[in-house]
Amino acid sequence: MKKLKLAVLQNEVADDHLLWIHACEERTDRIDWEVIDITRADWLERIRSGAFDGLLAAPPGWTTPFRVLYDERINILNTVCGIPVYPCLEEIQIYENKKNLSYWLMATRIPHPKTWVFYYEPEALEFLQKAAIPLVGKTSIGGGGSGVHILKSRAEAVNYVQNTFSSKGATLQVGPKWRKKGFIGRVIKKLLHPQEFKAKLQQYKFQRAEVQKDFVILQEYIPHDYEWRCVRIGDSFFAHKKIKKGDKASGSLLKGYENPPMRLLDFIKDVTGRRHFLSQSVDLFETADGRYLVNEMQCIFGQSDPYQMLVNGQPGRYRQLDGEWVFEPGDFNRHESFLLRLDHFLEILSEKQLEVLA
Ligand SMILES: Nc1ncnc2c1ncn2[C@@H]1O[C@H](COP(=O)(O)OP(=O)(O)O)[C@@H](O)[C@H]1O
Ligand SMILES: [Mg+2]
Numbered sequence: 001m002k003k004l005k006l007a008v009l010q011n012e013v014a015d016d017h018l019l020w021i022h023a024c025e026e027r028t029d030r031i032d033w034e035v036i037d038i039t040r041a042d043w044l045e046r047i048r049s050g051a052f053d054g055l056l057a058a059p060p061g062w063t064t065p066f067r068v069l070y071d072e073r074i075n076i077l078n079t080v081c082g083i084p085v086y087p088c089l090e091e092i093q094i095y096e097n098k099k100n101l102s103y104w105l106m107a108t109r110i111p112h113p114k115t116w117v118f119y120y121e122p123e124a125l126e127f128l129q130k131a132a133i134p135l136v137g138k139t140s141i142g143g144g145g146s147g148v149h150i151l152k153s154r155a156e157a158v159n160y161v162q163n164t165f166s167s168k169g170a171t172l173q174v175g176p177k178w179r180k181k182g183f184i185g186r187v188i189k190k191l192l193h194p195q196e197f198k199a200k201l202q203q204y205k206f207q208r209a210e211v212q213k214d215f216v217i218l219q220e221y222i223p224h225d226y227e228w229r230c231v232r233i234g235d236s237f238f239a240h241k242k243i244k245k246g247d248k249a250s251g252s253l254l255k256g257y258e259n260p261p262m263r264l265l266d267f268i269k270d271v272t273g274r275r276h277f278l279s280q281s282v283d284l285f286e287t288a289d290g291r292y293l294v295n296e297m298q299c300i301f302g303q304s305d306p307y308q309m310l311v312n313g314q315p316g317r318y319r320q321l322d323g324e325w326v327f328e329p330g331d332f333n334r335h336e337s338f339l340l341r342l343d344h345f346l347e348i349l350s351e352k353q354l355e356v357l358a
Pocket of ligand 2 (some may be wrong): 145250285296
């Protein structure tokens with residue numbers, strides 16, 4: 001079969017697309033690829049003249065203007081020009097956009113912490129008069145817990161709403177995290193790699209400029225000691241626990257590797273299958289009465305270990321074979337799972353090629 005031609009889409013963050021390239025380098029027998037910077041003025045011309053079979057996307061998550069740029073341009077490329085993109089458009093549109101994700105979770109009727117988005121200050125303040133406390137205030141963008149505030153009293157919640165709608169706005173708390181596991185080690189590593197250190201400083205600068213003041217996001221508080229981090233890429237499933245440190249499980253880097261319950265895998269299959277998603281991490285809370293509530297969904301996500309799960313100390317994945325969940329030991333998360341994503345995309349594109357030939 002003819003080699004496929006793919007575009008690796010580069011965004012405004014240096015090196016954000018590198019893992020796609022590392023994955024592509026392992027599949028030179030099946031693909032050719034080119035890197036295209038989607039943030040440049042000539043983005044559409046370059047994609048058109050490349051005549052690509054598919055686009056490998058890594059949406060950015062630092063600031064709203066570049067998130068909007070990405071969503072607009074991917075929409076044109078995928079919907080209007082008809083070029084397949086991985087992850088799919090809808091997955092990209094809810095990525096690092098807690099506001100849009102909350103609409104999506106409501107519309108799909110997937111269980112999640114109740115979330116309210118207010119564009120009018122008086123409406124939000126009125127809501128606060130009767131709302132159950134604590135509440136959680138979130139910025140739409142900003143990972144690692146940087147935009148999340150636990151509002152423990154009504155006064156604190158009122159203050160948060162007023163600040164958000166004032167000229168101050170809701171800002172991200174960014175900077176080196178000494179509470180996170182391995183702080184000293186990370187500092188030494190950054191100092192030994194000046195490029196990485198520079199990139200981190202640039203990221204903080206970008207993120208500090210991010211202010212949200214047009215709307216406020218409030219969420220029901222869900223007591224928890226951990227979040228499940230579940231991953232589905234194609235028909236491979238993984239899950240591990242992220243253990244809470246202080247108020248937040250996100251960004252703690254404390255992992256709990258244990259065999260996940262099979263009903264968790266069923267739940268993830270349902271959540272990701274509703275809209276035929278391709279590649280997702282789903283972070284969720286487990287309530288005291290055993291319900292799963294989806295907190296976050298991300299088509300691209302960090303991976304700090306070489307695997308996504310361990311079962312009896314062995315890395316591997318779960319797949320559903322003839323209706324049964326079967327654990328298969330093996331190395332399925334190379335290049336932070338980008339190789340698994342690429343193989344999934346190649347499978348989809350090859351099926352398309354065959355359809356055209358038929
Ligand atoms: N509704 C909630 N109730 C209680 N704690 C929450 C809630 N939402 C988030 N948290 C805590 O804050 C952390 C960060 O929030 P999250 O929504 O995951 O944002 P992000 O990871 O993008 O910063 C979570 O890992 C969780 O521990
Ligand atoms: Mg999170």
